[in-house]
Amino acid sequence: xxxxxxxxxxxxxxxxxxxxxxxxxxxxxxxxxxxxxxxxxxxxxxxxxxxxxxxxxxxxxxxxxxxxxxxxxxxxxxxxxxxxxxxxxxxxxxxxxxxxxxxxxxxxxxxxxxxxxxxxxxxxxxxxxxxxxxxxxxxxxxxxxxxxxxxxxxxxxxxxxxxxxxxxxxxxxxxxxxxxxxxxxxxxxxxxxxxxxxxxxxxxxxxxxxxxxxxxxxxxxxxxxxxxxxxxxxxxxxxxxxxxxxxxxxxxxxxxxxxxxxxxxxxxxxxxxxxxxxxxxxxxxxxxxxxxxxx
Amino acid sequence: xxxxxxxxxxxxxxxxxxxxxxxxxxxxxxxxxxxxxxxxxxxxxxxxxxxxxxxxxxxxxxxxxxxxxxxxxxxxxxxxxxxxxxxxxxxxxxxxxxxxxxxxxxxxxxxxxxxxxxxxxxxxxxxxxxxxxxxxxxxxxxxxxxxxxxxxxxxxxxxxxxxxxxxxxxxxxxxxxxxxxxxxxxxxxxxxxxxxxxxxxxxxxxxxxxxxxxxxxxxxxxxxxxxxxxxxxxxxxxxxxx
Ligand SMILES: Nc1ncnc2c1ncn2[C@@H]1O[C@H](COP(=O)(O)OP(=O)(O)OP(=O)(O)O)[C@@H](O)[C@H]1O
Ligand SMILES: [Mg+2]
Numbered sequence: 001x002x003x004x005x006x007x008x009x010x011x012x013x014x015x016x017x018x019x020x021x022x023x024x025x026x027x028x029x030x031x032x033x034x035x036x037x038x039x040x041x042x043x044x045x046x047x048x049x050x051x052x053x054x055x056x057x058x059x060x061x062x063x064x065x066x067x068x069x070x071x072x073x074x075x076x077x078x079x080x081x082x083x084x085x086x087x088x089x090x091x092x093x094x095x096x097x098x099x100x101x102x103x104x105x106x107x108x109x110x111x112x113x114x115x116x117x118x119x120x121x122x123x124x125x126x127x128x129x130x131x132x133x134x135x136x137x138x139x140x141x142x143x144x145x146x147x148x149x150x151x152x153x154x155x156x157x158x159x160x161x162x163x164x165x166x167x168x169x170x171x172x173x174x175x176x177x178x179x180x181x182x183x184x185x186x187x188x189x190x191x192x193x194x195x196x197x198x199x200x201x202x203x204x205x206x207x208x209x210x211x212x213x214x215x216x217x218x219x220x221x222x223x224x225x226x227x228x229x230x231x232x233x234x235x236x237x238x239x240x241x242x243x244x245x246x247x248x249x250x251x252x253x254x255x256x257x258x259x260x261x262x263x264x265x266x267x268x269x270x271x272x273x274x275x276x277x278x279x280x281x282x283x284x285x286x287x288x289x290x291x292x293x294x295x
Numbered sequence: 296x297x298x299x300x301x302x303x304x305x306x307x308x309x310x311x312x313x314x315x316x317x318x319x320x321x322x323x324x325x326x327x328x329x330x331x332x333x334x335x336x337x338x339x340x341x342x343x344x345x346x347x348x349x350x351x352x353x354x355x356x357x358x359x360x361x362x363x364x365x366x367x368x369x370x371x372x373x374x375x376x377x378x379x380x381x382x383x384x385x386x387x388x389x390x391x392x393x394x395x396x397x398x399x400x401x402x403x404x405x406x407x408x409x410x411x412x413x414x415x416x417x418x419x420x421x422x423x424x425x426x427x428x429x430x431x432x433x434x435x436x437x438x439x440x441x442x443x444x445x446x447x448x449x450x451x452x453x454x455x456x457x458x459x460x461x462x463x464x465x466x467x468x469x470x471x472x473x474x475x476x477x478x479x480x481x482x483x484x485x486x487x488x489x490x491x492x493x494x495x496x497x498x499x500x501x502x503x504x505x506x507x508x509x510x511x512x513x514x515x516x517x518x519x520x521x522x523x524x525x526x527x528x529x530x531x532x533x534x535x536x537x
Pocket of ligand 1: 309312314332333334335336337338339340341382
């Protein structure tokens with residue numbers, strides 16, 4: 001393999017990994033904070049992409065994309081926040097909450113999917129990328145949209161890390177995640193903090209949707225793949241630390257990019273699953289540990 | 296002494312169990328009121344009812360400095376300076392000590408940012424909680440320092456009335472002495488203190504007066520030395536003499 005080819009595969013793997021990280025981080029933060037797997041997370045990505053498409057296509061060009069990048073996450077934040085009260089809050093004292101929330105979030109996923117179909121129809125759409133052409137770096141040329149995607153993805157992840165670590169609200173979210181009883185005992189508004197968590201997760205999903213929608217076509221069932229990829233990343237990497245699923249996402253992205261090049265698009269998923277099963281056989285708690293539930 | 300904190304007919308039932316029943320007493324400004332009673336006599340519940348954390352009373356009235364406060368929200372009570380600690384270690388183990396103090400200050404009194412950090416620093420100085428522990432996870436601290444952290448957290452919320460729920464339980468003698476000194480230091484700063492404690496020497500050592508509870512009711516209130524000689528109190532703790 002030539003060095004140039006290797007570099008291109010590396011870059012496409014990193015761009016892909018960044019997107020997977022952005023999708024998975026919402027799933028992981030909700031899991032570590034509330035202790036449920038949100039199976040509607042994929043449809044959050046899809047709904048975010050459709051709202052962004054609606055906004056960007058009516059305005060057009062880079063300003064349209066920019067406005068979509070603002071409105072889609074805000075809308076999804078509100079939807080996610082409200083959905084906490086419908087999907088999770090009613091069952092919070094039930095010992096079977098993990099299983100019950102699988103059902104309620106799956107139900108929400110199928111309802112959102114039908115709504116998308118109802119509002120936007122079954123035809124495929126694509127969000128117009130705000131930048132076009134290539135960037136020349138040291139004699140190599142990279143797609144400008146790929147670079148933008150990568151930079152924004154990293155920025156959002158860093159922003160989220162900063163928010164959780166340094167802001168007062170983030171601190172309260174970590175506290176409620178770590179010791180719900182103590183948080184309640186001390187009079188924190190835990191329900192609000194949990195709803196915020198889902199809202200923020202949904203907003204990051206929307207940004208992922210915006211970028212995926214600008215490099216691929218979107219259709220109403222478009223959320224299935226992001227959900228699958230996020231689950232793989234979270235189980236593969238574990239959630240011992242905020243960065244665990246992020247690192248795992250980049251590994252998954254790179255594996256995918258290389259196996260597409262070496263074995264073709266057709267075999268890439270099988271290779272990914274094969275490697276994942278091997279990792280989980282050796283380290284059932286995930287690559288970076290699953291047990292310690294912290295953010 | 297003036298009635299700084301006045302409790303009137305406070306009550307709370309859990310089903311058929313009267314955890315606190317028709318409780319009335321007053322605490323003077325700057326006073327230390329000790330509270331004793333057998334296990335399950337309703338001491339911690341009394342603190343819950345006064346602070347509304349985590350739940351309010353079924354009946355009764357509470358006055359602070361002449362103003363009725365039992366209808367206020369628990370955050371409003373915190374802002375007024377009615378602050379409590381918890382009997383169980385109510386800490387966030389994976390969060391750093393400073394985050395533990397900050398999150399309580401931010402969530403309960405609504406103070407944020409630099410001001411919250413200033414309060415946390417000031418409280419650590421007052422209590423004597425070592426600042427080189429600030430960036431360690433709370434779970435990594437020995438129990439004694441976890442207790443210090445809980446008191447520091449309470450002090451950072453600017454208490455005028457501080458309710459301490461067994462701050463010295465499971466500590467050794469030298470550590471209990473530290474708790475005694477800390478209580479006296481806080482009291483000298485003008486903080487009115489209600490102290491629940493099973494360690495009688497600590498309780499009688501610092502308290503101006505002693506309140507004894509049994510089955511949710513007040514059975515004695517007065518000078519500590521007299522109260523512990525009261526036959527009714529002795530019976531409550533030791534059972535009826537044969
Ligand atoms: N949330 C609750 N639900 C039901 N019963 C409760 C609740 N909280 C307290 N109780 C009951 O109320 C009674 C008083 O409890 P409380 O914790 O106030 O006692 P205490 O005097 O603090 O005891 P200890 O010295 O053991 O701490 C007990 O019988 C207890 O079981
Ligand atoms: Mg108690």
